[in-house]
Amino acid sequence: MGEKILMKGNEAIAEAAIKAGCRYFFGYPITPQNALPEYMSRRLPEVGGVFLQAESEVAASNMVYGAAGAGARVLTSSSSPGISLKMEGISYIAGAELPAVIVNMMRGGPGLGGIQPSQSDYFQATKGGGHGDYRLVVLAPSSVQEAVDLTMEAFEIADRYRNPVMIVGDGIIGQMMEPVEFKKEIDPADLPKKDWATDGAKGREKNVINSLFLDPRELEKHNLKLKAKYDKMKEKEVRYETYKMDDAELVIVAYGTTARIALSAIELAREKGIKVGLIRPISLFPFPEKIIAEAAGKVNSFLVVEMSAGQMVEDVRLAVNGKKEVYFYGRTGGMVPSPEEIVEEIVKIGGAIK
Amino acid sequence: MKLVAGYPDSLTEKPFHYCPGCTHGIIHRLVAEVIDELGIREETIGVAPVGCSVLAYEYFDVDMFEASHGRAPAVATGVKRVHPDKIVFTYQGDGDLASIGTAEIIHAANRGEKITTIFVNNAIYGMTGGQMAPTTLVGQKTTTSPFGRDTNTAGHPIKISEMLSVLDGSAYIARVSVHDPKHIRQAKKAIKKAFQVQIEGKGFALVEVLSACPTNWGMAPVEAVKWLADNMVPTYPLGEFKEVE
Amino acid sequence: MEQVKRVVFDEERCKGCELCTTVCPKNIVKMADRINSHGYHPAEVAAQEECISCGLCAMICPDVVIRVYRPE
């Protein structure tokens, strides 16, 4: 520990999970995240863990449900079409209040779409995706080191709230190589025992992992309990980063890969004398609405940049609440916006605000 | 006086919600008796399906899961991989196992997953009101095969035990029935073996239990078990299809 | 309390399905005229002395209503 090693995003996330005490992985191959399960298939046996290539993502997510209910830290990863299939398990995991971590290396959709980077699963990740009144904590790293740190944190958050946590990236984050450091290493044997888990009712009442509540009053009570949990997340788990906001007149809101590109765009724009700042949501749920609302009192306008046809922009508009103009620039289908394209947009808006 | 037939410890006191004469209840009792006799109540983790037996988690007095429709074998796989020293079983109906969950059961069996599956074949979808199942008999009328199951358009009764017994990962596969005491005794023996196979770590074990759904078959219970013996047993031959030494 | 009966029915659990009445070798399991709180006619054995404690009625009962005892 301590020293930096050069790793690909997908592999770094896998290693981070192991360092977080995760010993179980269930998944199904799909580009662009195959390096993650492949790494797990080599590494998990070394640490006494289990790697299992499931028959489908549906099965994989239900294996996660079983392993999480049995009390283990467990990871699954996929990319967009596979995440759609995992939604069944994810809804049950959320409903039964189980901790688990899911990685989505998003690719272009809808349908089979393509394999190039995308952020078009924002709605699916943050607004549900599966059925029912539930939320995932959604974390969006924009570097390999951050992917490592957030993966380790994801397991803590999942256990703390007994709720699934999703890490969203894309093929760029997954395949990019950067130096990373693993700041801690957890031995699963040192993790606190989960007294609700199913491991045989030895000398205790039986435990049941369940999301069925046939009595509507009971189900409403359960949903309100979940809602209280999500409200607490909104209070405690908001994560974001700001850049050059002090004098910004226009603020870009972007996450993940797009936020990295936005940084270059900001430098280019500032060379042209346009004062641009950045708000980078790290947690997509809970969404950093407060900092955006505050910024709305100071800056002239917002530009949301996404690799989608416009998804996060809706949350930004809600946070800005009509106080300022919110513009959108998006590329889709695996097309990645360039800093120059973003600057062009900034200039257009700049014209509007002067 | 000595008790010769009592109430198993591995069942909670909760009365079953099943319809009068529904043989799900007999099968529950047999599973609980086997768990008692093997002394594994505190080591066992069960997985309930979606179907009439969805509330099985309230009846078995062991740690339980309620799984999504058809995925009990995947859930059981997750549990067993975390607790390889515990005994894990699934309890599934024919819609659950033989239709929506076909992929999960085949691959659990093929992986030789060390779990025990109790597969309740009543030739119909009970919980949703009597629709056709993949196990519905040829010519059998259901709410979605109102003129009787036509093999031309709806295919044939699916023979799960035969299918799974050809997989190298399965260690014990048997088909039994619960329509009379003699067959109930045989059913219990098979269920016991299916748990023993898991305890011995031999591989995947499944017992298909032919079961009556008097309500959706539109019969009185006494008539239903007779119909089962006369119609289901000829379509679904009883016996042990596989037993690995 | 000393157990005197060979066959004991937990009447409140009985759903009146009649399966037990079809398997008794002594033909002594009958449906009672009374109804339990769920509205079912429960099964009963009046001729306890004829019972041979074979356990078949308990074996086929889907609702775990019946306990059977044998004199030692």
Ligand SMILES: Cc1ncc(C[n+]2csc(CCOP(=O)(O)OP(=O)(O)O)c2C)c(N)n1
């Ligand atoms: C994904 C999904 N699809 C459909 C259903 C509705 N459903 C509930 S039970 C059931 C069929 C149950 O039949 P079977 O497995 O044969 O069990 P039985 O009720 O006969 O015991 C169906 C289709 C569901 N709950 N979930």
Ligand code: SF4
């Ligand atoms: S509907 Fe059929 S399977 Fe379901 S409880 Fe009633 S009799 Fe049993």
Ligand code: SF4
């Ligand atoms: S134990 Fe046997 S003889 Fe006695 S009532 Fe039951 S079936 Fe009849």
Ligand code: SF4
């Ligand atoms: S078999 Fe059981 S539930 Fe049915 S009538 Fe007899 S005692 Fe009652």
